[in-house]
């Protein structure tokens with residue numbers, strides 16, 4: 001059983017997605033979700049009820065509504081990201097396809113397009129609401145809920161420098177891996193797009209410059225979300241391109257660090273142009289030195 005399906009309690013539907021993450025399915029009588037196109041990885045019986053808004057949509061070109069929902073047969077709440085069929089969606093799908101297997105993303109349970117009404121998602125929900133009732137094509141990503149809030153919340157409450165070092169190192173390694181292994185850049189790094197998950201694993205494993213690195217987790221791992229502004233590298237990325245993202249990630253962490261000694265040291269790194277760092281390795285070494 002794959003990781004993506006590990007929380008599923010009931011048996012799988014008979015029609016399974018094959019190797020591709022997003023498989024276009026024919027309309028099914030059994031499925032409540034119908035519409036212009038139905039994609040399915042594993043949406044169980046498609047019985048989903050949204051019951052709370054985390055972020056209501058706004059009427060601009062970047063429409064997106066984040067919902068808490070319950071999915072029949074799934075243990076615990078799920079998050080649904082509703083969006084227009086637009087360029088950001090195209091990028092997000094491309095990004096999610098590219099990072100398949102990346103363990104530091106909120107796991108996608110399924111995603112599909114169906115007809116719904118955007119106006120229904122412009123305001124906060126007050127009662128459980130069914131999806132896919134309307135006549136406009138909208139896209140829905142259903143994913144696991146990461147319950148511990150975002151990076152800002154976590155770093156602001158941290159007093160132990162070793163835990164701070166752990167989360168910063170893990171975040172930096174994640175963005176190195178996105179570049180080196182998955183050949184993409186995220187393009188929208190901020191606290192709201194780095195969520196903090198709990199883990200029972202004592203160590204988190206990363207591959208950086210071909211070497212395996214284990215980081216003590218202290219029970220927390222970052223989950224990178226929202227690939228709506230990502231891009232793929234057409235060729236093998238050069239180190240300066242990756243360091244550009246690492247700089248952004250470090251810059252985000254910096255805002256919330258209270259230890260002035262560590263903050264000053266890290267600040268001196270982010271203030272320098274990424275081209276000044278001869279390699280990803282030298283950037284990482286300087287970051288880790290701040291905790292020496």
Ligand SMILES: Nc1ncnc2c1ncn2[C@@H]1O[C@H](COP(=O)(O)OP(=O)(O)O)[C@@H](O)[C@H]1O
Nearest residue numbers: 055064066079106143144145146192193225226
């Ligand atoms: N899987 C998730 N678990 C918990 N909260 C989430 C999840 N996905 C999104 N959120 C919350 O919703 C916010 C917006 O989601 P995001 O995918 O970044 O959409 P947008 O494109 O609108 O920025 C996040 O900053 C986070 O607070």
Ligand SMILES: [Mg+2]
Nearest residue numbers: 192193225226
């Ligand atoms: Mg976001």
